[in-house]
Amino acid sequence: MVFGRMKAGIAGLRAKLTRTNSAITECVEGAGKAISKEEFLENLEETLITADIGVSTSLEIVEKLRRTYNGRDVEKLKSTLRDSIFDILVTVEKPLKIYRSPFVIMVLGVNGVGKTTTIGKLASFYKAQSKNVLLAAGDTFRAAAVEQLELWGKRTGCAVIRQAQGGDPGAVAFDAMRAAIGRYANIVLLDTAGRLHTKSNLMEELKKVKRVASREIPDAPHENLLVLDASTGQNALNQARIFNEAVGVTGIVLTKLDGTAKGGIIVSIAKELKIPIRFIGVGEGVEDLKPFDAREFADAFI
Numbered sequence: 001m002v003f004g005r006m007k008a009g010i011a012g013l014r015a016k017l018t019r020t021n022s023a024i025t026e027c028v029e030g031a032g033k034a035i036s037k038e039e040f041l042e043n044l045e046e047t048l049i050t051a052d053i054g055v056s057t058s059l060e061i062v063e064k065l066r067r068t069y070n071g072r073d074v075e076k077l078k079s080t081l082r083d084s085i086f087d088i089l090v091t092v093e094k095p096l097k098i099y100r101s102p103f104v105i106m107v108l109g110v111n112g113v114g115k116t117t118t119i120g121k122l123a124s125f126y127k128a129q130s131k132n133v134l135l136a137a138g139d140t141f142r143a144a145a146v147e148q149l150e151l152w153g154k155r156t157g158c159a160v161i162r163q164a165q166g167g168d169p170g171a172v173a174f175d176a177m178r179a180a181i182g183r184y185a186n187i188v189l190l191d192t193a194g195r196l197h198t199k200s201n202l203m204e205e206l207k208k209v210k211r212v213a214s215r216e217i218p219d220a221p222h223e224n225l226l227v228l229d230a231s232t233g234q235n236a237l238n239q240a241r242i243f244n245e246a247v248g249v250t251g252i253v254l255t256k257l258d259g260t261a262k263g264g265i266i267v268s269i270a271k272e273l274k275i276p277i278r279f280i281g282v283g284e285g286v287e288d289l290k291p292f293d294a295r296e297f298a299d300a301f302i
């Protein structure tokens with residue numbers, strides 16, 4: 001069912017990524033046409049940079065093509081381009097392994113990137129694998145954040161541990177860890193705030209939540225999953241650096257790849273951060289989350 005739909009394959013993914021890949025594909029299709037090889041390579045370089053693949057990576061890819069492209073064989077050109085992207089992406093293709101029960105996933109990210117939606121999608125993903133999933137409403141700051149998570153709990157049939165808005169997220173984490181043990185949960189998805197009064201407040205709060213979790217369950221959280229919004233381009237890299245320094249990031253979910261022409265940011269993330277990309281988000285629906293697959297992505301991209 002849901003899991004099967006997620007494997008919709010390259011055609012489905014390609015359709016979701018059109019805003020980024022149509023520009024690249026159009027540029028590459030132009031290769032065999034009236035323009036010279038040099039003109040084409042210049043166009044391509046600009047197109048890759050516009051897609052947020054990053055300046056140095058775009059230059060590297062174009063250099064490789066300058067050496068290998070004979071000016072005629074467009075199919076060969078496409079496969080070289082695909083392989084260049086794949087070679088970078090495969091270095092961060094490390095699927096999330098649920099290696100114990102309860103396995104605690106703390107979901108991090110600035111406001112609006114898609115944390116809560118991703119939790120809903122993940123809940124559905126793991127429920128489809130017969131896991132017992134518990135949600136924890138650790139964003140006690142934003143109005144209606146708890147209700148939003150509860151809605152996802154209803155939709156996916158998962159229990160939600162909550163306190164009133166304005167409550168202490170550390171206390172929510174404590175309740176959630178205890179409940180996870182008591183109810184034999186396999187996975188805990190812990191939502192967190194994206195915005196507090198200041199950035200340092202937020203980081204201190206996240207550190208506290210981490211401490212509370214690890215006191216109740218050994219080594220929890222087992223995954224610090226950072227959600228990044230692809231449409232924010234290079235900003236996403238800065239966010240990752242800040243969260244990584246403060247609390248450590250063990251995996252990334254890149255969301256909103258469907259709505260942006262900057263989907264190439266995934267290549268920059270792979271190259272610059274070297275943090276595993278666990279999932280990608282390609283829409284607002286519950287099935288619009290895919291385990292990250294470098295080959296599938298590279299093929300859908302070009």
Ligand SMILES: Nc1nc2c(ncn2[C@@H]2O[C@H](COP(=O)(O)OP(=O)(O)OP(=O)(O)O)[C@@H](O)[C@H]2O)c(=O)[nH]1
Binds near residue numbers: 110139195256259284
């Ligand atoms: N197109 C698209 N929209 C998405 C995706 N993921 C999330 N969204 C939308 O992004 C908006 C923000 O999502 P939330 O899940 O509320 O984001 P959040 O990080 O929890 O935000 P705060 O709780 O305010 O910090 C919602 O309208 C989501 O439907 C995605 O992969 N694609």
Ligand SMILES: [Mg+2]
Binds near residue numbers: 191
């Ligand atoms: Mg939220």
